[in-house]
Amino acid sequence: MTSLLFKDITVLTEEGKTVPHAYVGVTDSTISHFQLTQPEDAFDRVIDGRGKLLMPALYNAHAHVPMTLLRGRGDNLPLDRWLNEAIFPFEVHITEDATYHATLLGIAEMLRFGVVSFTDMYFCTDARARAVLDSGVKCNLSDCVVCSEPGMTYYDLPLAKENEQWIAQYHGAGDGRLLIDMSLHAEYTSTPEVVRTLADATKAAGLRMQVHVSETQKEVQECIERHGKTPPVYLADLGLFDVPTTADHCVWLTDEDRSVLAEKDVFVACCPASNAKLGSGIADIKAMKAAGITLTLGTDGVASNNNHNMFQDLYLLALMQRASDANPVSLSAEELITIATRNGALSQGRVDCGRMQVGSRADLTMLDIDTPWMQPVHTMAENLIYSAQGSDVVLTMVDGTILYENGEYLTIDIEKEIAETCAARERILSEMA
Ligand SMILES: [Zn+2]
Structure with missing residues (x-):
């Protein structure tokens, strides 16, 4: 003892x-x-x-922690061009080893800023799981589904088998510190068949869901053109929100969207720094609160933030709503603290965490x-x-x-992890040249 x-x-x-x-x-x-x-x-x-x-x-409700490798990469681009021109071409070169070190560096950064747990969506799941277990932090880890090929279902993807293996190996590991979630990258990188079958598999496995939702106005417009519905309504109709879900961003919502998210008890992870840096917009936290949605706070990846300093995100979450409303009445400081602590823990299914209680x-x-x-x-x-x-x-x-x-x-050799991550970045850039 x-x-x-x-x-x-x-x-x-x-x-x-x-x-x-x-x-x-x-x-x-x-x-x-x-x-x-x-x-x-x-x-x-x-x-x-x-x-x-x-x-x-603090509980970081939305992150892509290995993106420490891409810190600040691709400035001055909107989300779609930023992803396709700056991020995806770099990410194809990321190895398990680079992911392990980059994740440890991101974890060190979070610990430095008072964060104990993060909800992570990325790939190279074995490396991220090892980094979480070796460092001693908490994490809800997911490997996200990206598949736009017609006729394919979730079950046809190699990820379906890998998820089974990771669930068996890691779900509840480290005295429950590590949990495996399922995740869908977004409506715009998937098909209805993939969403429907992923929803079924998540229900069958009894897991939680992470998904990017209505981050940009363009995403919403294109979803309406493709499916005749906004992303929240489309995803809800396919059953994606039938399990406990964290929906990331939710910048562009209609009244109907907010009703759907509230009715399905979806947690929304607000990412004010990332949304501002990519010029995606300002999430209406006041309207979401009024609709009865439980809000949480995320840093997103450091390519678009550019750090895991949640105090900065809290500050921006508070101020940006007031600035956009031209009205000083928004969420109180007390409510904002709950968003970054207890609500984050609840969004990860950790009911005995995130509060000062014996x-x-x-x-x-x-x-x-x-x-x-x-x-x-x-x-x-x-x-x-x-x-x-x-x-x-x-x-x-x-x-x-x-x-x-x-x-x-106490658990991370910080000089080593900075050096390893910088070396991995150099290697990837030379491979891309
Ligand atoms: Zn994200």
């Missing part, structure tokens, strides 16, 4: 409530104490919480708040959204184990 006490620390809960001078104990993988007086139990380690803020760690998994992050930009404090939740920097994070803990503390990565 291992135990740790955060002593006399300011706590911010997943609901954005501030609890000053708190004592939070962690025993093995769970939060064992959360109280205002010092526990009588002895702890292996005591961390002095003065000048620090402890909160549930008995919950100890996924925590600690920030230095004794800084010029975090003092004084009128409302801590407001300061966290509008003043805090991702680099204020000084500790990130997953299931009670510290993985990042004061500049040190």
Whole structure:
């Protein structure tokens, strides 16, 4: 048994409530104490919480983490040209080995910014799974279906067999830290037969779904031309949302789309930085909230962000809605904190995660708040959204184990992973030349 006490620390809960001078104990993988007086139990380690803020760690609800290899590649292009001209030609050269190192680098970046878990859609699944298990983070991992060939079904794809193998090998591995999801890249890279059969296979396997939905106006227009329906209605009609689903982006929705997503209990992963950088638009988070949709937050890949700093995404999510509405009334700072913590955990099916509660998994992050930009404090939740920097994070803990503390990565050789990822990028560029 291992135990740790955060002593006399300011706590911010997943609901954005501030609890000053708190004592939070962690025993093995769970939060064992959360109280205002010092526990009588002895702890292996005591961390002095003065000048620090402890909160549930962040859950990144949409990412393509190996894209650290492509950080910032293809600027000033709209989504379709960016994918076809800058991204896909590079990605065909990505190997399992490059993916392993690039994933570890992306995980290090997330830990540095207080992220403990990510929902990932990419390929080279063995390499990503090894990186997740070796580093100690949490992940809902999916290998996305891309198939526009008429007559083909999901079951005809090599991925169908591979998914069976990965489910057997990895689903629930690392004490449940690693979960396998299914995913569809998008309506525009698939056919109705593929979507319908993928939906059936996901239901049969009892898994969750990840899918890009209505990211650009062009995607929506072309979907209506092809199928006479918007992407959410089309995908819902084919049964894709009959399992717990995270729909990524959802920038261009109609009232009917929002009703469908709410009725199907689909989680929406907002990706404000990526949507802004690619000029895709601004998701209407106020309208989605009003429709009853549960919102989460994602960084997307770092080719279009260009980082996994979720504090930056939180800031943008809050401000872009207000700017586009020309109205300061939007989601509260407290609601935004819930989006990045508890809602993210729920979207991954992790009901015992993402909250500051005795008995919950100890996924925590600690920030230095004794800084010029975090003092004084009128409302801590407001300061966290509008003043805090991702680099204020000084500790990130997953299931009670510290993985990042004061500049040190406890499970990742950071110099090695930077060098390996940069070398892989050079190799790929020389192969493309
Ligand atoms: Zn994406």
